[in-house]
Amino acid sequence: MNAPQDISMKTEEVLRVELEVFKREHRDLDEAILALQERGTADQLTLQRLKKKKLFLKDKIAMIEDRLTPDIIA
Numbered sequence: 001m002n003a004p005q006d007i008s009m010k011t012e013e014v015l016r017v018e019l020e021v022f023k024r025e026h027r028d029l030d031e032a033i034l035a036l037q038e039r040g041t042a043d044q045l046t047l048q049r050l051k052k053k054k055l056f057l058k059d060k061i062a063m064i065e066d067r068l069t070p071d072i073i074a
Helices: 012-039 044-068
Strands: none
Touching: 012 044
């Protein structure tokens, strides 16, 4: 993954593109983890690393979604 960048400096369009890329990557990791678990061919360290990367992506997705969603005070 790239070095962390300040999302406050990015345009909405860039954030939307990044959001889609991160979501796709998150889905791909989920499928890879499931496939490795079903086959039983992955060691625990590999699974742990994939899950950690998936969690990192989930956090990035949440940060971008929060940035793109306007605060509405009801």
